[in-house]
Amino acid sequence: MKIFCIGRNYEAHARELENPLPEELIVFMKPDTALLRNNVPFYIPDFSNEVHYETEIIVRINRLGKGIEEKYAHRYYEEIGLGIDFTARDLQNQLRAKGLPWEKSKAFDNSAVISEFINISQFANNIKNLPFHLEINGEIRQKGNSSDMIFSVDKIISELSKYFTLKIGDIIFTGTPAGVGAIAIGDRLIGYIEDKCFFDFLVK
Numbered sequence: 001m002k003i004f005c006i007g008r009n010y011e012a013h014a015r016e017l018e019n020p021l022p023e024e025l026i027v028f029m030k031p032d033t034a035l036l037r038n039n040v041p042f043y044i045p046d047f048s049n050e051v052h053y054e055t056e057i058i059v060r061i062n063r064l065g066k067g068i069e070e071k072y073a074h075r076y077y078e079e080i081g082l083g084i085d086f087t088a089r090d091l092q093n094q095l096r097a098k099g100l101p102w103e104k105s106k107a108f109d110n111s112a113v114i115s116e117f118i119n120i121s122q123f124a125n126n127i128k129n130l131p132f133h134l135e136i137n138g139e140i141r142q143k144g145n146s147s148d149m150i151f152s153v154d155k156i157i158s159e160l161s162k163y164f165t166l167k168i169g170d171i172i173f174t175g176t177p178a179g180v181g182a183i184a185i186g187d188r189l190i191g192y193i194e195d196k197c198f199f200d201f202l203v204k
Contacts, residue, residue, distance in 0.1 A: 002170045003030040003112055004160055005085055009150050009175025016178045025151055025159045028103070030085075034112040039201040042110060044185060048088035051183055054176035055134040055142045055191055058083040059153055060117050061170040068161040073154035074127075076166065079117035082132060082191045082198035085173050086111040089182070114171065115191065115198035123194055127153050135190045136183070144177030151175075 007026035036042060044051055059077045068076060085106070092105035120127055127146060134142040146152075151159070153174060160166065183189070187203040 001032055005173040006156055006175045010148055010177045012178035030107040030112045033109050034107055036110040036113045041202045041204045043204050048091050050090040052087045052089045052180045053183055054085040054180050056083050056085055056173045056176050057146055059172045061166045065161050065166045068158050070154050070158040073157040076157055079119055081115040081117040082193055083173055084113035130193055132193045136187050142179035
């Protein structure tokens with residue numbers, strides 16, 4: 001199983017981090033050891049003093065594919081969920097300043113929270129217009145809509161399949177909207193797509 005993550009896929013988020021808008025897909029990956037499931041608590045790692053949440057719609061691939069045309073990409077998934085790409089922002093900034101890869105800040109253990117996956121037919125809106133948000137301690141911290149993606153889900157799948165063979169069970173984090181920020185011990189994070197709760201866990 002592969003975990004693909006798409007960077008800077010919402011204009012407002014790119015601007016809040018003072019990053020240029022991407023002209024092509026920005027891709028990084030996480031190992032399966034990054035997965036955090038079933039509302040298990042997230043423990044802040046001792047190598048970072050500034051771990052940020054990044055709430056994202058996630059997609060699970062349901063068939064083998066390579067070189068997929070965008071118009072056929074919708075055939076390669078039928079379930080979506082909600083996730084968090086945890087980022088050790090202080091470490092990432094240090095690595096970027098040195099021109100080094102920043103996997104250590106993105107791909108560490110338990111840095112990829114995933115919810116259960118639900119068939120897209122169960123949502124009132126389609127994949128191109130899905131509202132989602134994150135609450136921390138009862139306060140909405142992030143709000144987004146898939147309609148604001150720079151690269152749509154189908155475009156992402158098509159582009160990824162140029163370089164990687166997609167396999168059943170592969171997961172794609174599709175990017176985060178504006179509003180990212182740091183977490184603290186004791187925080188309770190609850191994530192929603194439309195009005196459905198997808199995860200609810202504590203930070204320790």
